[in-house]
Amino acid sequence: MDVGKTMFSVSPAFTNVARMRERFDQLQVQLATGKRAQTLSDMGPGRGNNIDMRAQLAKNSAYQNSITMVGNRLDLLDLTLARFDTIESETRQFAAADSSGENQTTLTTAQGFASSSLDEVINLLNTDLAGRFIYGGTDTDDPPVKGLEAILNGEGGRDGFRTVVAERKAADAGASGLGRLALSASGSAVTLAEDGAHPFGFKLSGGSTDSLAVSISAPAGSPQTMDVTFTGQPNAGEKIFVTLTLPDSTTKTLELEATSANPPGDGKFTIGATTDASASNFQAALQTTLLQQTQTELNAASVFAAADNFFNGSGDTIQRVNGPPFDSATSLIAATASNTVSWYDGSSNAQARNSVSARIGENATINYGVEGNETGFLQLVRSLAAVSVETFSSSDATSEARYDALSDRQVTRLSENNNNSAGSIEVIAMELGVVRKTMGNYSELNSNYQNQLESVLARLENVSIEEVAVQLQTMQIRLQASYQTMSKLSELTLVNYIR
């Protein structure tokens, strides 16, 4: 038979004391934990708020962690960008320092300097923070840029930069070495003609003269031709200018001066007996000049054009000369993954910064992606690679002119005037600086919010130690009094007094 414990004749006094004891124990636990409620039900109606606030706190701390993590990455980016900037200015200084010198040390060290700088740039682009590659845009798990050897010399049966340069040089120079121009004379007219409608070699841009005896027609037709017609004999000292456009979009103006001397010397042509003779002298002089220019200016332009083709930017494909045969090639063709090394394997987005983003707040996302093929890095790599594949020696007559042409182009491409264009190193650094500022603001907001929430939670949950201590004291006194009374009462029974 189950007898309910409520039927035991326990005096109410005892149960009250038991209850007091329970309360006393509760107060002790409160004092020890510092919290008013020990279980879900004790928390009272505020438990819903409590739960929501805790969820908010957890989210906040997750955001703060993200901010710290991104901060580390931004630090590394700042460090490496500063180094990039230094390399850029060093290269510029080196190139500008001795542009027309006969200083042999410049020539012999130029290629080595460019090559080691390029190696450093490649290593910087492959910087990783604990396995996360920061210059690859979205592709953070693999190094974005291939090694120097692979890029310059190719690997695994795929062609490298050197091959692409060689092909382009051949295509631009043409079989005749005249830069894909044909020179002919008939009567007193000299005709310059491009040998086809294609992107290679010299393109006629125009001509002018300060002689009244010479008329120059504007380039016309496709492929273009222009005539220099000797309607009379030019005077000595008068010049004929022919402007040509080079494959890397630079221009060069050839200057030929009429002279009566024979032999005429460099850059001059002899005024002949007849206009026909002058024309043919002019043609010969032009031919010599063209041959020279092909080996120097056009060579440099060729290398840079090849660099532009091989080191492709965002949205472009790698281009190669469509051939063999290369010296009569008429078009560029897109390279495939199997025949050419692709120098950059990271992601390519129109907006490079959007390639990597992080959430730092409820509705706040920051974008801090950097891609290795943004314009700043691209120009640096192109300039350095162009010089790296060329060889210069003091015994080679064209070395100086070649080097000058190359270094001029380097200086233009790496000049500070480009700092404003999107994707330049300075712009990247500035954009990342803005990101850091935003992050700092959010970090402050988050930590303020965190403090607020924590203080509200503490106020709701925590008990004041003093209050609990006083209650404990009071309870203790009451308990002691009750215990004493109970023991006295239990002795007070008539049974003790009956003999």
Next chain:
Amino acid sequence: MSLTAALSNALSGMGVTQSGLEILARNVANSGTPGYNSQSQTLVETGGANSSLVRSAGVSRSFDAALQRNYSNQIADSGYSQTRADFLSQLETLLGKPGDASSLDNMYSNFQGAMQAVSTSPDDYSARSAAVSSSGALADRLNLISSNVQNLRRDTESQMRNLVNGLNSDLSNLRDINSRLAEATQNNAARSALLDERDRLVSSVGEVIDVNATYRENGSVRLLTRSGVGIIDQKQSVFSFQDSGILSANSQYSTIASDSGVGALTLRTSSGLQLDLVGQGILQSGKLGALVELRDSTLVQVQSQLDEIAAGLAQSLSSINVASTAVTSGAQTGMEIDLSSLQPGNSFLLNYTEGGNAKSVRVMRVDDAALLPMDSVGVDGVRVIGLDFSSGIGAVAASLDTTLGAAISVSNPSGTILRVLDDGAGATTDIDGLSATYTASNLQDGNLALPLFVDSGNLAFTNSLDGEAQKIGFASRISINSAVTFDNSLMVQFSSTSSLGDASRVNDILDRLNNSQFISEITATKSMGQIRLSGNIGSMVSQMLSFQGASVEKSQSINSTNELSMEALTSRMDEKYGVDVDKEMAMLLELQTAYSANARVLSAVQELLNTLMRI
């Protein structure tokens, strides 16, 4: 003769004192016995022929019917609230206090935090691994709470069985006592003992099942439940409890005996009538009432809330939307959509305007013929139609076409395409929108959705209604997709060519967790009224914990109120029925004195008589 009168007076006095002592001794001996009502002697002055004597008129047992009735009521309520408080405090321990490492809300926050860390560093193996383990911990927690809730339900059944056995034996004892009390041929002492036993048994029965007791003249008692069903009078009713086998989340009470998955509590009255105690609402209070309510209502509600949260977790991450394309055919315009990926439980939503009123219809794939036809209003207020897709979309289109009326034409132009067109020239209807949702099953097909939380056996959770609804008990089965546990890069790589640094999938997961809104069914319990969970998963967790916390708090406060009332009653009963040892001792002194006085009188009379005889 005055001397002999004096003699007989003294003798009667001594006899009465002796019986008084006997009663006093009995009282003192039983002063600590639970359920013992103090007895006292009734003394009556009797007039004899030529003397006046005192006679014991019997033992009166202290008893107050009104007080006893109060007590029986209160004990049922105390039993009820005590049982509830016990079970619910175990539930409270399971759920944990918010802020504790193992509480449900903390686990959910950890899960979100770990996902946030992966979003910032998707290429970091350890971040992904932490995310997988925290989601596993969340699923495990849901499983644990769920299985413990079902254990609690099983406990209620085993307690029910024990209580029913005890009840039946108490009732048979009570029947014996009733029949013995009905005979008037007993001595008083035995009778009082029987009455004490009767009261004890009534209280014992009253704790288990709420009773109304009626006491007859002869002391026998008649018990009815508060709802009026007779339990015992001359004959007793027999309670029985039949096991149902393994109790799981799917085992719920049904008035149809064959569908009911829980144990059956029945009462066979003395006239042979069989009553279902649960179905007919006979139990209003008492321990049995509390156990039944816990098993069928309170704990079922907890389970269903857990299931809603688990279903929300699974669905928010794995749902993929299918967009429709606009289509025209002659003068009719409308939309068409490809339904090939829809599984049972997935649905598509059609919004259209008819006669100027905007209407919505959700069509759910329900392949179970036992559930069809299905056309009702869902929890979000949208009309839900269930259709069988297993025999092709053509059948679906035909059925829907008929249901929606002539102004909307639904067809199946080819394969699994469903085309909905308005009435063209009639211009009374317009198709406003058509979209479908299905559950992702492939982890790397280019969709950002990730079936991270799945049903047991790596099955996708599609909220299917076929057979047994998939949602019921899902919280005990939810687990992490084993493919993700094996290769945690699947958490980031949504296609075989996407990079590990691309955080799109994880960012999408975070957005879905924040933004997916759910609405649950309304569940109601007697003590806490109605509740429905709604909002995103975080708010559902918060609402559930809040609600259960309030429920536990309420049960505890009701319990302490009842305890206080009980105390007040027992102290009153103590006063009325209890043995006050001091009073008995005082009485002892009196009786002692009276006895010695009577004895003295007796010896004095004897002396006088002797003196008389010697004359």
